[in-house]
Amino acid sequence: xxxxxxxxxxxxxxxxxxxxxxxxxxxxxxxxxxxxxxxxxxxxxxxxxxxxxxxxxxxxxxxxxxxxxxxxxxxxxxxxxxxxxxxxxxxxxxxxxxxxxxxxxxxxxxxxxxxxxxxxxxxxxxxxxxxxxxxxxxxxxxxxxxxxxxxxxxxxxxxxxxxxxxxxxxxxxxxxxxxxxxxxxxxxxxxxxxxxxxxxxxxxxxxxxxxxxxxxxxxxxxxxxxxxxxxxxxxxxxxxxxxxxxxxxxxxxxxxxxxxxxxxxxxxxxxxxxxxxxxxxxxxxxxxxxxxxxxxxxxxxxxxxxxxxxxxxxxxxxxxxxxxxxxxxxxxxxxxxxxxxxxxxxxxxxxxxxxxxxxxxxxxxxxxxxxxxxxxxxxxxxxxxxxxxxxxxxxxxxxxxxxxxxxxxxxxxxxxxxxxxxxxxxxxxxxxxxxxxxxxxxxxxxxxxxxxxxxxxxxxxxxxxx
Amino acid sequence: xxxxxxxxxxxxxxxxxxxxxxxxxxxxxxxxxxxxxxxxxxxxxxxxxxxxxxxxxxxxxxxxxxxxxxxxxxxxxxxxxxxxxxxxxxxxxxxxxxxxxxxxxxxxxxxxxxxxxxxxxxxxxxxxxxxxxxxxxxxxxxxxxxxxxxxxxxxxxxxxxxxxxxxxxxxxxxxxxxxxxxxxxxxxxxxxxxxxxxxxxxxxxxxxxxxxxxxxxxxxxxxxxxxxxxxxxxxxxxxxxxxxxxxxxxxxx
Amino acid sequence: xxxxxxxxxxxxxxxxxxxxxxxxxxxxxxxxxxxxxxxxxxxxxxxxxxxxxxxxxxxxxxxxxxxxxxxxxxxxxxxxxxxxxxxxxxxxxxxxxxxxxxxxxxxxxxxxxxxxxxxxxxxxxxxxxxxxxxxxxxxxxxxxxxxxxxxxxxxxxxxxxxxxxxxxxxxxxxxxxxxxxxxxxxxxxxxxxxxxxxxxxxxxxxxxxxxxxxxxxxxxxxxxxxxxxxxxxxxxxx
Numbered sequence: 020x021x022x023x024x025x026x027x028x029x030x031x032x033x034x035x036x037x038x039x040x041x042x043x044x045x046x047x048x049x050x051x052x053x054x055x056x057x058x059x060x061x062x063x064x065x066x067x068x069x070x071x072x073x074x075x076x077x078x079x080x081x082x083x084x085x086x087x088x089x090x091x092x093x094x095x096x097x098x099x100x101x102x103x104x105x106x107x108x109x110x111x112x113x114x115x116x117x118x119x120x121x122x123x124x125x126x127x128x129x130x131x132x133x134x135x136x137x138x139x140x141x142x143x144x145x146x147x148x149x150x151x152x153x154x155x156x157x158x159x160x161x162x163x164x165x166x167x168x169x170x171x172x173x174x175x176x177x178x179x180x181x182x183x184x185x186x187x188x189x190x191x192x193x194x195x196x197x198x199x200x201x202x203x204x205x206x207x208x209x210x211x212x213x214x215x216x217x218x219x220x221x222x223x224x225x226x227x228x229x230x231x232x233x234x235x236x237x238x239x240x241x242x243x244x245x246x247x248x249x250x251x252x253x254x255x256x257x258x259x260x261x262x263x264x265x266x267x268x269x270x271x272x273x274x275x276x277x278x279x280x281x282x283x284x285x286x287x288x289x290x291x292x293x294x295x296x297x298x299x300x301x302x303x304x305x306x307x308x309x310x311x312x313x314x315x316x317x318x319x320x321x322x323x324x325x326x327x328x329x330x331x332x333x334x335x336x337x338x339x340x341x342x343x344x345x346x347x348x349x350x351x352x353x354x355x356x357x358x359x360x361x362x363x364x365x366x367x368x369x370x371x372x373x374x375x376x377x378x379x380x381x382x383x384x385x386x387x388x389x390x391x392x393x394x395x396x397x398x399x400x401x402x403x404x405x406x407x408x409x410x411x412x413x414x415x416x417x418x419x420x421x422x423x424x425x426x427x428x429x430x431x432x433x434x435x436x437x438x439x440x441x442x443x444x445x446x447x448x449x450x451x452x453x454x455x456x457x458x459x460x461x462x463x464x465x466x467x468x469x470x471x472x473x474x475x476x477x478x479x480x481x482x483x484x485x
Numbered sequence: 486x487x488x489x490x491x492x493x494x495x496x497x498x499x500x501x502x503x504x505x506x507x508x509x510x511x512x513x514x515x516x517x518x519x520x521x522x523x524x525x526x527x528x529x530x531x532x533x534x535x536x537x538x539x540x541x542x543x544x545x546x547x548x549x550x551x552x553x554x555x556x557x558x559x560x561x562x563x564x565x566x567x568x569x570x571x572x573x574x575x576x577x578x579x580x581x582x583x584x585x586x587x588x589x590x591x592x593x594x595x596x597x598x599x600x601x602x603x604x605x606x607x608x609x610x611x612x613x614x615x616x617x618x619x620x621x622x623x624x625x626x627x628x629x630x631x632x633x634x635x636x637x638x639x640x641x642x643x644x645x646x647x648x649x650x651x652x653x654x655x656x657x658x659x660x661x662x663x664x665x666x667x668x669x670x671x672x673x674x675x676x677x678x679x680x681x682x683x684x685x686x687x688x689x690x691x692x693x694x695x696x697x698x699x700x701x702x703x704x705x706x707x708x709x710x711x712x713x714x715x716x717x718x719x720x721x722x723x724x725x726x727x728x729x730x731x732x733x734x735x736x737x738x
Numbered sequence: 739x740x741x742x743x744x745x746x747x748x749x750x751x752x753x754x755x756x757x758x759x760x761x762x763x764x765x766x767x768x769x770x771x772x773x774x775x776x777x778x779x780x781x782x783x784x785x786x787x788x789x790x791x792x793x794x795x796x797x798x799x800x801x802x803x804x805x806x807x808x809x810x811x812x813x814x815x816x817x818x819x820x821x822x823x824x825x826x827x828x829x830x831x832x833x834x835x836x837x838x839x840x841x842x843x844x845x846x847x848x849x850x851x852x853x854x855x856x857x858x859x860x861x862x863x864x865x866x867x868x869x870x871x872x873x874x875x876x877x878x879x880x881x882x883x884x885x886x887x888x889x890x891x892x893x894x895x896x897x898x899x900x901x902x903x904x905x906x907x908x909x910x911x912x913x914x915x916x917x918x919x920x921x922x923x924x925x926x927x928x929x930x931x932x933x934x935x936x937x938x939x940x941x942x943x944x945x946x947x948x949x950x951x952x953x954x955x956x957x958x959x960x961x962x963x964x965x966x967x968x969x970x971x972x973x974x975x976x
Contacts, residue, residue: 028919028921031919031921031922032921035921035922035924035925036921041925041929045929046721047720047721050721051721061556062554062555062556063553063554063555063556063557064553064554065554067553067554068551068554068555070507071551071554073507074506074507077504077506077507080504081500081503081504082500083496083500084493084496084497084500087493087496088493097703097705103487103488103489103492104488105488105491105492109488153728154718155716155718155719155727156716156718159718172717172718172721173718174718174719175718175721177719178720179719179720179722182719198719198720198722198724199724201719202716202719202724202726202727203726205727206726206727206728209728210637210728213728214633214634214637230703232703232707238714238715238716238717238727239714239715239716239727239728239729240670240714240727240728240729240730241727241728241729243666243670243708243729244667244670244671244728244729246666246706247665247666247667247670247671247706248633248667248671258492258496265692265695265696266551266689266692266693268688268692269551269555269687269688269689269691269692270551270554270555272688272709273555273653273688280717283556283572283653284653284655284709284711285711286710286711286712286713286714286715286729287670287708287709287710287711287714287729288708288709288711289706289707289708289709290706290707290708291705291706292703292704292705292706292707293705294705295705296660296704296705298661299660299661299665299666299704299705299706300627300628300629300630300631300664300665301627301630301631301660301665301666301667302660302665302666302705302706306705310492312492312495316492316495316496316499317499319495319496319499319500320495320498320499320502322502322503322504322505323504323505325499325504326504326505326507341907341908341910341926341929342922342926344929345922345925345926345929346922346925378914378915378918378919379915379918379919379922380912380915381875381908381910381911381912381913381915381916381923381926382786382875382912382913382915383875383879383907383908383912384875384876384878384879384880385875385879385906385907385908387879388879393507398827401785401786401788401824401827403788404786404787404788405788405789405790406788407788408787408788408789409788409790412789416787416789417789417792420783420784420787420789420792420793421792423779423783423784423792423796424781424784424792424793424795424796426778427747427778427779427781427796427799428795428796428799430775430776430778433747433778437751440751458917460916460917460918460920461916461917461920461955463920464920464924464956464959464960465924465927465952465955465956465958465959466954466955466958466959467955468752468753468951468954468955469752470751470752471751471752471753471754471755473754474750474751474754475745475749475750475754475757475758476745476750476775477754478754478757478758479761479773479775480775
C-alpha cells in the first residue's frame, strides 16, 4: 500500500525540517556514544565477543524447535503455564482469557515491545481494563497517548519541560522541569499501582532453554516489582528470544547493556523460572508465559535473512543510524524502527507495504558495524529491495534500468548520451529547482555539477599514440 | 493441531534450509557449526567437561569462554576487592569493608540514626539475625507470608546474598538467599550483608555458582543487582531511585 | 606494474580531474596505466534499487573486460565496494561466481593501493591549506579503509589536517537514496557540512567523489565558504 510510504515521506519531510527535534536527538545520542565507547573499551576483545554472540544466536535460532521445547519443558516443570500464539490476535485472546479468569481489573506492565507489536494496551483499554506502564519512559508516552519513540528510550524526544507540563496536566502534579522531581512523581504514582494491581505483565529479553528461565534486563526496578507483587504474572515474548545455556548470559547481559545503553551492566538483570515455589514467601501464585510467533516463522524460513532473528533488541542500530537521527522513531510508523525495524517489518507486516523503509537508507553500514550479534543489517536492506522489485517491479523503474544497462554497455550509446546531456544542461537552468526539472529530487536543495568540458575518456583518447 | 504443533511445524519446515554460519572464527574440528552440548565438550585440554551439580567453582569449560573477552579481573582477592570498590563508587553504591560483626552492628545503628529508620524489612539468616537484634526496631520479616503494605512502609530492606561480583560491582541474590522477590527492591534503601568468601571474580563464576548451588531446584527468582535503581529516560539525565531503592549499602565482613 | 584504472561514469563525466590525477600519480610512480575504454559503470545504481538482473548485465561486461587485469584500481570507494564486495552477492550461485571472486582479489581503492600495496605514503605533494577528511561509508565499512588516506595527507607539504566531529558518519548521498528521499539526504548532508564548518578548514577532502558531489551540491546552493576536493587531486599537486 502506497499509504505507508507516503506517510513516511510526509513525516520525514516534517521532522527533518524540525531543527529543534534534530538537536534533541543528536544530543541524546551523543551522550549515549560517549558511555558506550567507554564500556566497549573495557572489553578485552569486543570483536571476538561479537563473533561469539553471533555464533551462540546462530545455534539458538537454527535449532529453535529443540531449544524452545527444552525451555518449555523446564519452565512447565516448575508450575508455569505456557501458551503458544501464532498471531497477535491469539496472544491477545490468551491474555484476555487469563485476565477474565482471574476476574482482574488492573494490570501493571513492565516494558514489552512485543506487547506494542500486538497492540495490547489499546485492546485492554478498549475492553475497560486499567493498564499502566511502569517503565518511566513508557509511562510518559502512555500519558501522552503516543507510541514509544525508541525501543530502549521511549521518551527520548521529549524535553523535561514537556514532561513536566504533561505530568501537571494528566496527574495534577506541581509543575516542575527538574528530572529528579519528575521521576519521584512517577515513582509515587506507580508505587500504589504495583501493590494494588491484580496482574503483572512483562516482556523478556532472553528465554534460557537449559534452565527454563526468562531473563529481564532493566534499570529502574519496575520489572522486578511487576514480577514480585501481583498475584498473577504473565510474560509475553517472541519465540526468537531463546538462548541455549544459562552461562550464555555471562556474555549477553554485558553486551546488551553496552550496546543498548552504554552501561557495563544494567541495574537489574533478573531470572524468573516459575511462580512462587514451595518455601518461597512472595512472588506470583500463577505464572503464565505466552510465546508469540506473529510471522517470525516466515522470517525464519528466509534463510538469507534468518539472522535478523538473532536480534537482542538492544537498539544500537537505531542509535548510530543517521536516518534515525534525522527523522526520529515515530516517522517509521511501526513498532520496530531504525535499521532492524526496516529489515524485519516487511517480513512481519508485508513486503510491498513496508519496502519503503528498506529504500530509506543510504546503506552506510553503521548499523551492521554496531550490531552486537553481527546481523548483516544493511545487506538485508539491499535484499529486501531486490525481493520487492522482483516480486512487483515498478514498470518505469525497470525500464529506466534496462535503458541504463543499454547505455552503459555500449560505448557509442554512452557517447551519444553524453552529448545529449551536454546539450540538455544548457537548458537546465530554465527548469532547475522547479517541478519541471527531471532532477528535481536533487535540485530542490542541491546544485548539480555540469558535464565536464573534457571528460576523462576524452582526455585519455588524446593521450593514445597514433 | 493445536497452536504449539502448528508453530513447531512451521519452525521445522523453515529450518530444512540451512542458514549461513556467521563468518569469522571457525572451529577446525567441526567446521564451525557447534551446538551447545558440543560446545561444552570441546573443553580445553587440561580441564575436562563437568556437568554434575557437584562440580567445583571453576567455570564449565566452553569454546565460548566469555572470560577471554569480558573485562579483565585480577587474580587475587585484593585485586577483586579493589575492582568491586571501584565499581561501587561509579555505580553510587556504598561499600564498606568491616573487620567483624560488631562493626557491622555499629555501622547499621549509625545508619539507623542518621536516616531515621522506623521499621526494617529483613529475612532470617546468620548475619541478618544479628543485625536485627542490634537494630532493635519493628520488623517486617519476609520469611513467612507478609503483607505488602507492611513491607512498603519499611525504611530499609536488609538482606544477605549469594555473591558479590567484582567484575561488575553486582550483588547476586535469589529468592532463597535474600528473603524473597520484593525485600531487596521495594524499600527505598537496600542493605546487603556479605562475607569475604562471597566475593567472586566475574559473571561466568556467578553462573557456575548458581548451577553448583541450585541445580535441579533453582529458586524461582534470581537477580544481579548492580547499584541503586536508576533511569535516564528524561533527557538522558541520570536519576537514582526510579522505582527500586535509591540507596544500596554493602557490608563485606 | 600494470595497473588497470577503472573510472566510473560520474567521475568520467563530472569529475575527470580525479581520474586524471590518479593516472598522473601512478605513472609518476613508474607504473603502466591501462584504462578500458569500453567500461563506463560498475552497475551499482541498478543493484541498489533492487534490479539485480539489469545490474548483472552491466557487471558481466565489467567482469569480462577486467579478467586479464593484474591490479584494478577504482576511482571511487562506492564503486570499489561494488566490485570488491557486492559482486559476490550479485553473482552468488551463478556461473560468474568464481570470476567475481577473482576480480575481488584484484581490486583496490586508490588510497589503499598506494599505501597497502605499493607501500608509498609520500608523493612529494604540496598543498598548503587546512583540510578536514570525510570518510566515504563504502570505503570505510565495506573496504575497511580509514588509515591510508590520513597517512597520505600527513605527508603533503604545507597541509594541516583537522579531524571533524563524526567524520565517519554518512554524508547522506547513498546513490538513489539522494533522489528518493531528498529531505533526509539533505538533512544528513547539512549535519556533515556543519561538522566540517566547525573545524575551520578550507577544504573537505574525501576519497569518494559521490560524497563530494552531494556535499558540494549543498554548499553551492546553501552558501558556504568551504570547498570540496578529492584526495587524488591534492596528492597530484606538486
